[in-house]
Structures are given as C-alpha cells and as structure tokens.
Amino acid sequence: MTTVHRWCGLSTGPLFILAFGVLGAVRDGYSPVRHPVSALSLGPWGWTAGIVFTSCGLLGLVFATGLWRAGAVAAAIMVGIWSVGLLGLGVFDTDPVSGYPPGVAAPPDTSLHSTLHNLCSVLVLIGLTAACFVFAGDRGWLWLGYSLASGLVFGVAFMLAGSGFAQAPNLVEVGGLWQRIAIVAGWTWLTVLAFLSKEVSSA
Numbered sequence: 001m002t003t004v005h006r007w008c009g010l011s012t013g014p015l016f017i018l019a020f021g022v023l024g025a026v027r028d029g030y031s032p033v034r035h036p037v038s039a040l041s042l043g044p045w046g047w048t049a050g051i052v053f054t055s056c057g058l059l060g061l062v063f064a065t066g067l068w069r070a071g072a073v074a075a076a077i078m079v080g081i082w083s084v085g086l087l088g089l090g091v092f093d094t095d096p097v098s099g100y101p102p103g104v105a106a107p108p109d110t111s112l113h114s115t116l117h118n119l120c121s122v123l124v125l126i127g128l129t130a131a132c133f134v135f136a137g138d139r140g141w142l143w144l145g146y147s148l149a150s151g152l153v154f155g156v157a158f159m160l161a162g163s164g165f166a167q168a169p170n171l172v173e174v175g176g177l178w179q180r181i182a183i184v185a186g187w188t189w190l191t192v193l194a195f196l197s198k199e200v201s202s203a
Helices: 003-025 037-041 046-069 073-091 112-134 141-165 172-196
Strands: none
Touching: 003 037, 003 046, 003 172, 037 046, 037 073, 037 172, 046 073, 046 172, 073 112, 112 141, 112 172, 141 172
C-alpha cells in the first residue's frame, strides 16, 4: 500500500465528521440529535453536503484500491462497497425528514431519488459492518475485540437511526444522535485501520 492510499484512508473519516459538524452547526433549524446528516443536502446550500459525500467516497475508493494491492481482497471489496454507497448519497438526495428543512413537509410517498438514497445507505451499512468483521482476525486479540465491537456498534446504531428517521415514536427525537454514534464508531475504525496499514511501497 502506498502513502497516497494510506493517507486517503486516514483522511476520509475525519473530513466527513468535521465537515458535517460544521455544516450542521450553521444551518437554521437543524438538530444533530434529531436530523440525519443527509438532510444537509437539502436547501440552498445542499450542494456542499453533496461535495462532502462525493469527496469522502472517492477517498474511500482510493484506500480500497490500496487494500486490494496489499492483498486484502475481501476487505477491499467491503470498503469499496461502503465508498460507492457514499458516492450515491452525494448524488441522490433524501426527502425532507423529521421536520427538516423547517416548514417543508415530507411527500406522501417516497420519491425515486430518496429511494435510491436509502439503497445507498444500505450499501454503507453492509460495506463497513462487513469490513469490520472481515478484518477482525488478522492483528491479535486487541484488534479482534475492537473490530468486532466497532462493527456491532456501527451496525446497531445505524439501524436505530434508520428507525428514528422512519418516525418510530421512541426514536424519532434521537435518530440523529444514533446516526452520529454509528458514524463515529465506524469511521474511527476505518481511520485506525489506515493508520495500522503497512506501506509496501512509496508514492
């Protein structure tokens, strides 16, 4: 794995978390506890969220290429699926959800672009959860425990967030919080993986 591959893996998680933290903080009526990061793709400045999704997806694909070249084929495929999911999230906007944007009601039926958005979210869920489990057994017991815990927290929190965004009464007010728990757990694991990946050539 080259230095370029590794740095792409190191940067995608922090860039995603920082960018969406800033975007959420400057949007009127947006609550990170209640609303999904995808809702930031709505409104006049929604294109900025699309850029973040797309940029992080491309960085993830470069990292996946490095994993492939290093011989971690199965994990590279999983990280690649996760990255393709992010790219799709940057292309297909969600419908208004959980009262955001303010004053804009969700349509009575899910739109086509929102359906595609949700399918891309499934790719993100499957790809990163599977990557945590695929990579769990190759660096000793400490890494095994961390990877399994990260995959479990990411997967469970992601699904709880999805239930909240689907307006489950006991989760709708905290859907965004569960999503952020998932993102921090999963994206941090990916960053640690990139940090631990050995360079086998120079960029």
